[in-house]
Amino acid sequence: MNDSVISVRQLNLYVKSLLDGQVRLQNAAVIGEISNFKNHYASGHWYFTLKDSDAAIRCVMFRFNAAGVRFTPSDGMQVIAVGRVSIYEKDGSYQLYVEQLFPAGEGA
Numbered sequence: 001m002n003d004s005v006i007s008v009r010q011l012n013l014y015v016k017s018l019l020d021g022q023v024r025l026q027n028a029a030v031i032g033e034i035s036n037f038k039n040h041y042a043s044g045h046w047y048f049t050l051k052d053s054d055a056a057i058r059c060v061m062f063r064f065n066a067a068g069v070r071f072t073p074s075d076g077m078q079v080i081a082v083g084r085v086s087i088y089e090k091d092g093s094y095q096l097y098v099e100q101l102f103p104a105g106e107g108a
Contacts, residue, residue, distance in 0.1 A: 008092070009089065011092075012087060012089040012092050013089060015087050015092075015094075016086060016087040016089055019085055019086050019087055019094065020084075020086055022085075025084060025085040025086075026084045026085075027082065027083075027084065028082070028083065028084065028085055028096065029080055029081070029082045030050060030057070030080070030081050030082075030096060031052075031078070031079070031080050031081075031104055032050035032051050032052045032056075032057075032078070032079070032081070033050070033051050033052065033076060033077065033078055033079075034048050034049070034050060034073055034074065034075055034076065034077045034078075034079055035048065035049045035050075035051055035056075035075050035076070036048055036049045036075070037073055037074060037075050043063060044062075044063030044066060044067070045060060045061065045062050045063055045066065046059075046060070046061040046066050046073065046098075047059070047060055047061075048061075048073065050079070050081055050096065057094075057095060057096050058093060058094075058095040058096070059081060059083075059095060059096045059097075059098050060095060060096075060097055060098065061081075061083075061097075061098040061099075061101060062097075065098065065099050065100070065101075066101075068100070069101050071103055073101065077103065078103070078104040078105040079101055079102060079103055079104050080101070080102045080103075080104045081096060081098045081100070081101050082098070082099055082100040082101075082102075083096050083097045083098040083099045083100070084096070084097050084099070085097075
């Protein structure tokens with residue numbers, strides 16, 4: 001048996017520390033199309049997917065950041081999301097923790 005066996009939680013925390021240590025990922029500006037937008041009114045948090053023709057990333061925008069957005073996001077809208085990339089330890093998925101959101105494209 002390998003002496004360096006670690007738990008799932010330890011692995012996720014380690015990967016999180018690697019991502020959190022990357023300066024480029026702490027203020028990433030990402031352009032894409034919103035899909036699966038959900039406003040959790042009870043908490044005020046927004047959850048959505050940001051996608052382009054080749055890939056997608058899950059996004060979360062917490063209430064205190066969402067309160068500063070001056071437009072209503074919706075599915076199909078092109079946006080620029082600015083935030084930090086990190087891992088959600090509970091399920092091991094990485095996502096963009098959005099701090100600012102701006103409309104992009106024509107008519108923005």
